[in-house]
Amino acid sequence: ERNDVSDRIPKLDLHGYSLDKANQMVKKFIIDSFNIGYKKLLIITGKGSRSKYINNPYVSEKLSKLKYSVPNYIKNDENLSDKIKKISAANFKEGGDGAVYVFLKNKNKFKE
Secondary structure: OOOOHHHOOOEEEOOOOOHHHHHHHHHHHHHHHHHHOOOEEEEEOOOOOOOOOOOOHHHHHHHOHHHHHHHHHHHHOHHHHOOEEEEEEOOHHHOHHHEEEEEEOOHHHOOO
C-alpha cells in the first residue's frame, strides 16, 4: 500500500476570513504544499450563499468575493503562478462552486 504524499489532498477552508487574511493563508498553503511535494490541493472559498441578501447583487457579490478573488490572486502572484499547472472547480461532493482544486507542478522538475 502506497502512502505517498501525492495521494493525499490537503484542504484549506477559508470560510469566515477576510480577503487579505485568506490571500495570506492561500499563499503559505500553496508554497508549503509545493515544497512538500503535493500535486493537488483543495481550497474551500465558500459560495457566499449564506447571504440573506441574495436578491441584492451588491451585498451577495461581496459575500462570495473569495470565490472569485482567490483564483485571481493565485494567477497574479508570480511566486504562486509559477508553481501551478491549473486551477479548476472542485467536484460537487468536495464543495462544487464553493471550492477549487489547485494542481501543482512537480517540485523535482522545477529546477530544470
